[in-house]
Structures are given as structure tokens and as C-alpha cells.
Amino acid sequence: MLLSDKDGTPAASLSNVKLVGSKSGMTLFQVKSIPDCRYINPKPAACLLPDVIVNPADPANKQFLNVTPLLPVEITALFNSTGIPPKGLPRMLISPQYRAQNEQGFLFEALFGITDEGVVFQGTFDLLFDVGKLAGNKLGCGYDYSEARKPNLDWDVITTVSERVITAGGPGLVTDSSNKNRYVDTLVNTGCVNPTNGSGERWSMYAYNLEVTPAKDDVFAQLLLTLFDDLEETRAELACKQVDTTGDAPLSSKACTSLRTAWSDAKNSLNRCYSASVQPKSSASKERCNTFLVKLRAYQTTLNGLSTTGPDPANRLGELKARVNVLFHVYNDRFLPSVPANGFTLQ
Numbered sequence: 001m002l003l004s005d006k007d008g009t010p011a012a013s014l015s016n017v018k019l020v021g022s023k024s025g026m027t028l029f030q031v032k033s034i035p036d037c038r039y040i041n042p043k044p045a046a047c048l049l050p051d052v053i054v055n056p057a058d059p060a061n062k063q064f065l066n067v068t069p070l071l072p073v074e075i076t077a078l079f080n081s082t083g084i085p086p087k088g089l090p091r092m093l094i095s096p097q098y099r100a101q102n103e104q105g106f107l108f109e110a111l112f113g114i115t116d117e118g119v120v121f122q123g124t125f126d127l128l129f130d131v132g133k134l135a136g137n138k139l140g141c142g143y144d145y146s147e148a149r150k151p152n153l154d155w156d157v158i159t160t161v162s163e164r165v166i167t168a169g170g171p172g173l174v175t176d177s178s179n180k181n182r183y184v185d186t187l188v189n190t191g192c193v194n195p196t197n198g199s200g201e202r203w204s205m206y207a208y209n210l211e212v213t214p215a216k217d218d219v220f221a222q223l224l225l226t227l228f229d230d231l232e233e234t235r236a237e238l239a240c241k242q243v244d245t246t247g248d249a250p251l252s253s254k255a256c257t258s259l260r261t262a263w264s265d266a267k268n269s270l271n272r273c274y275s276a277s278v279q280p281k282s283s284a285s286k287e288r289c290n291t292f293l294v295k296l297r298a299y300q301t302t303l304n305g306l307s308t309t310g311p312d313p314a315n316r317l318g319e320l321k322a323r324v325n326v327l328f329h330v331y332n333d334r335f336l337p338s339v340p341a342n343g344f345t346l347q
Helices: 131-135 219-239 253-276 285-304 316-338
Strands: 010-015 026-035 064-066 098-100 107-115 125-129 157-161 189-191 196-200 205-212
Touching: 010 131, 107 131, 125 205, 131 205, 157 196, 189 316, 196 205, 196 316, 205 219, 219 253, 219 316, 253 285, 285 316
Parallel strands: none
Antiparallel strands: 010 125, 026 107, 098 205, 107 205, 125 196, 157 205, 189 196
């Protein structure tokens, strides 16, 4: 159990944690009232600090929020001012597709866990976040799938961003060592019950009581497409190359080829599924989307049959598995129910 309420019942917990070696210590902070400076008005003084918003000239729904300047001194004092991990805090970004909840005045919260030096995770672990207990309010699961509610955005989003490990999905190239925007959040939701289920692969900052940024009626389709592309970028640039230490890549060239092929097959099916779901909706949309689900399961089967052949201190293999777990949830519980009877209008 990570946190409990005043009655001692769990508010946040994790289970099925596997570590490499004997190191296991972690210092945990709960951070309240973090302003989403892309949306909150009037803006508090913290939002006027340098580099809080990445790509400030873009519309708010295209901007990344840099959480690092918004963290309390109790956390920042534990790091130096270089901005270079592991001793310094880099820019820690919340992606444009997520934002603090409007109902919470565009304030969100986070659990920030600093693991001891040498702690290495293996595989995936399970998360349970009771957002209502943690934040005092929750959006829920968005299970009203009536036509008038599509897309139903009442969904408590949880994401994680590491202060030590670069991740896919940020602005610029993840392989460019001069790029300061390589520490970007990843969605962890894998189920929508109370509490909210998630899948993790390392401990870092976990931001909760976020929501999906409102957009066109295909917002969940676009989220699915983005997450699927991030999966491949993670494989190609982080799991099939050694970026976290020295030596061979975490996965062998044979394993990487197998995953690339399985991903390409699934990507083609996903594109056909999406195209068939746009007005005029194709009569083959259900079949095409079911084909994607079959291909995604095939990818997961390939992935589950792999083991690392090189050093994997950042748990890249576990990260791929966690991302796939999230994709199943987004596809089944967010994307499919969001498709209008007549297809997306793109409005």
C-alpha cells in the first residue's frame, strides 16, 4: 500500500512488483494543487516561471506542460540545478492529449517516488488509484455510451513520467541527446473500476485526476493511434538500442524484427479500422476493428515470449508490455464505445 485514507483503507497501492537485485527503497511524496498552466486562469505566479510551457506559441491543446518548476521545494531540494539526471531534475512533461480536470479548476495531483540508487524493476506491476479518495473528487469511468454522450470524456486519467528515464512521445527526437524534451508522460490506465487500475514498469511521478483533452469526436481514436505509434518508437529507439547504459541493446535483433513485423501488421489493421469508422461509416468497420484486436493480441503474444539479451536497467521490455496493456483498455473501453452509430464526423 502506498497511501491510505484516514480510516486506513487503501487510496493508492501497487502489487506484483518484481525487482532485480536487493535494492528496494523509495521515498514517496504526495503533491497537491499542481496548476495546469496551459489552461488555468488567472495564472498563479508559478505559471510565469521559465519553461513551464513547452511550445508556448502553439494552442493549449498542442502544448506540453513542464511539471518540474511546479514541484515543491521538498522534492526539488533533493536534486541539483543542472537539469541532468540522475542528480538533476529534467523537464518532466505532461502531453497535450491530457490536462488537469476542468471540474477541479485545472489543478491536479501526483505521487512522486524517488527510488534508491540501484533499484531496477522487471516486468510490469499493477497499480490501484482511488482518485476520489486521493483528490476528493473523480470523473469515474465514462460508461454512459449513449449517442448523446459520445465521446464520453468522464474518465480519470493517470500518467507517469520519469525523472531519470527518457520516453517516447515528446517533442523532438528521443534519440537527440541535446533535446531537453525527452522525459514525457505515458498513460497507465488499464481498467476503469473503483479504484482505477493501471500498469507500471518503473516508479517515477504518477499524475492523477487528469482528463483527456477535449477535441473532435474522434478524440479516443486519435489517442489510440498516438499510443500505438509511441509503442513502436519505444521498441525501435529505446528497447532495440542501448540508450540507458552500455553494452548490447535490451532486445536482440531477432526479437526486434519479430516485434516490428507484428506491429506493422497491427498498424495496417488499425488504420483500416479507423478509416471504416469515419462517416460514411463502412459496413466492414466491425470486422476491420476486430482484425486489429487479433493483431494486437498477436503482438502481445510475441512480446510475452521474449526475454532480454542485453542490459535493461530502465526495464524497456516491461515498458513495452505495460504500453500494450494500456492499448487494450483504450481500444476496448474508450475507442470502440466512442464510435458514433453513423461514424465519426470529425467535428
